[in-house]
Amino acid sequence: MTSPLPATAKNTSVEEIQSIASQVRRDIVRMVHGCQSGHPGGSLGCTDYLVALYFHVMRHDAENFTMDGIGEDLFFLSNGHISPVFYSVLARSGYFPVDELKTFRKLNSRLQGHPTTHEGLPGVRIASGSLGQGLSVGIGAAMAKKLNGDPSLVYTLHGDGELQEGQIWEAAIAGAGKKVDNLIATVDWNGRQIDGDVDDVMPLGDLHAKWKAFGWDVLEMQGNDMAAVLKGFDEAKSRTGKGKPVMILMRTEMGSGVDFMEGSHAWHGIAPNDAQLADALKQLPETLGDY
Amino acid sequence: MHRPYGSGSLQPSNHQQPITNMTTYPVLDKKDTRSGFGEGLLEIGRSDDRVVAFCADLTGSLKMDAFAKEFPERFIQAGISEANMMGMAAGLTIGGKIPYTGTFANFSTGRVYDQIRQSIAYSGKNVKICASHAGLTLGEDGATHQILEDIGLMKMLPGMTVIVPCDHNQTKQATIAIADHEGPVYLRFGRPKWPVFIAPDMPFEIGKAQLLSEGTDVSIFACGHLVWKALQAMEELEKAGISAEVINIHTIKPLDNAAVLASARKTGCVVTCEEHQRNGGLGDSIAQLLARELPTPMEYVAVNDSFGESGTPEQLLTKYGLDTPDVVAAVKRVLKRK
Known part of the structure; x- marks a missing residue:
């Protein structure tokens, strides 16, 4: 299969990617502030992961989006509530106009509260929000790639609280059992969910041992250190094609990059007021121009 | 307004042609509708290599053995995990495949309603949800398996096509026809051997009574x-x-x-x-x-x-x-x- 896509999306340096991440974090807090609704905490925590994925790791074609994505690496956001970071990264990488970010969660917008294909937003290939479904979808898409002889990879992202859903573990069995080794799943391991710490709400136990026992190739990664993220992706990619799906357990801080949002679950799903927005933006340099 | 009872004469109507002029339908055979599904799946599998079949540990019951044997690379045994099966099917459409899922009607609908709603219907995925052992005629297994709510569940989903064929031959025709219909479909059929009265070559058109x-x-x-x-x-x-x-x-x-x-x-x-x-x-x-x-x-x-x-x-x-x-x-x- 021939592909016009480069080996990576862009040959970006760590500094360049960090610079993009700062702008994406600005977008996130501004979007959530703009509609006084949405989920900034997990979005900020996963910013480095998603920026690295879309601006360095994945081979993808933002200008010519197709649902099938033949010949492209695919990403599925399973924890759909962190839509602000997803939308910002999609817009900043060219899937749709950056200016459209201002419509987030507003009437007649393509940027629904949770991502959907229903409104035709380029870059989105599945609806998500009801948790636990994206790993199955990613496995199916990875199976389709194998059937098509397409060597590209499939990436999925999940919350750690999301792992309390039973379907995740059905998919964990299937991913290993069917040797879906063109899939790199990642868990946003921030230890927090809406009602509090994961360990208090419903402890997940030894996650590393669990995924390993299910037959996955497991690695851990610091998710808010861009150099570590890039290295982690390189390591994860090197483990594909070896008979096992790959799981990255990614340590992050909910609210990462905005000091008053870090350290608790409080900012999982609330919006900053005007003063809080100003405080947050002071911490996040505007690098690409606000929408 | 009361009308006198008619004679039962069969004059062609102006909106449809009757498919036969016989007042009595001959029973061609007695066969289960699920076998019609199995035959239809094999036939469409032969003519369209985009068709991929999933089954949740009921291959024999759904009569999917022939497809599985002839197209092992396009048959995915999902095990007893219907929610994951629906999600995988949704994912498989991304890449141009046409997945058919096979399990009992109860496990095809109520058990996986949210998966169908979000990952298939709302996402507009081209999945064919094929459901056997629907209704009371499942028989001895009892009410746990005799779903009587599935048509309602499925028809309420925006964009979902709901098809309930009447006999073996029509189930086969419907199984083939849904491959050419872009969008999610719920195809409901059953377990018992039942009179076959629809001619094998009778046209089947989705949405046409x-x-x-x-x-x-x-x-x-x-x-x-x-x-x-x-x-x-x-x-x-x-x-x-x-x-x-x-x-x-x-x-x-x-x-x-x-x-x-x-x-x-x-x-x-x-x-x-x-x-x-x-x-x-x-x-x-x-x-x-x-x-x-x-x-x-x-x-x-x-x-x-x-x-x-x-x-x-x-x-x-x-x-x-x-x-x-x-x-x-x-x-x-x-x-x-x-």
Whole structure:
């Protein structure tokens, strides 16, 4: 299969990617502030992961989006509530106009509260929000790639609280059992969910041992250190094609990059007021121009 | 307005051609509709290599063995994990495949409703949800497996096409036809050996009702196994001088509004027959249409807010009021309301 896509999306340096991440974090807090609704905490925590994925790791074609994505690496956001970071990264990488970010969660917008294909937003290939479904979808898409002889990879992202859903573990069995080794799943391991710490709400136990026992190739990664993220992706990619799906357990801080949002679950799903927005933006340099 | 009972003569209507001029349908054979699915799947698998089949540990029950044997690379055994199966099927469409999922109707709908709603229907994925062992005629396994709510669950989902074929041959035709329909489909069929009366070469068109027998006194709209009961009732009624029109509504959504309205306008009263709860089923769809467009006296042959139980299919259809005498009685009730 021939592909016009480069080996990576862009040959970006760590500094360049960090610079993009700062702008994406600005977008996130501004979007959530703009509609006084949405989920900034997990979005900020996963910013480095998603920026690295879309601006360095994945081979993808933002200008010519197709649902099938033949010949492209695919990403599925399973924890759909962190839509602000997803939308910002999609817009900043060219899937749709950056200016459209201002419509987030507003009437007649393509940027629904949770991502959907229903409104035709380029870059989105599945609806998500009801948790636990994206790993199955990613496995199916990875199976389709194998059937098509397409060597590209499939990436999925999940919350750690999301792992309390039973379907995740059905998919964990299937991913290993069917040797879906063109899939790199990642868990946003921030230890927090809406009602509090994961360990208090419903402890997940030894996650590393669990995924390993299910037959996955497991690695851990610091998710808010861009150099570590890039290295982690390189390591994860090197483990594909070896008979096992790959799981990255990614340590992050909910609210990462905005000091008053870090350290608790409080900012999982609330919006900053005007003063809080100003405080947050002071911490996040505007690098690409606000929408 | 009361009309004299008709003679049962079969004049072609102006909206549809009857598929036969015989008042009695010969039983060609007795076969299960699930075997029609298995045969259809194999045939469409041979002609369209985009077709991929999933099964949740019921390959024999769904009659998917032949497909699995001939196309092992396109058959995915999902194990007993239906939620994951639905998600994988949604994912497989991304890449241009046409996945058919196979399991019992209960596990194809109620168990996985949110997966279907979000990952398939709302996401507009081209998944064919193929559901066997629907309704009371599952028989001895009892109410845990006898789903009677699935048509309602599925038809409420925006964009979902809902098809309930009436016999083996039609199930085979429908299984083949849905591959060419872009979008999610729910295809419902069953377990028991049942009279086969639809000719193998009879055209099947999604969304197009089939006029099986013309009549003038009452319109009987039926789906699935109960189409045969409706035809038997038609013959009983003819002996009593009542001319019943029997129309097979194999596609419940989108409903063939024109065919339903034309028949109801002609006969002036309606009976619906289905192996499903009265709430949410075929009759419910027809009642909505008639209430909006053409208020018409109507009776239902359906399960009335009850779970099923163990028994043979025929015993259960009798006990729960879905047998030929129940259709006849419903016709006689509705005729009094004209």
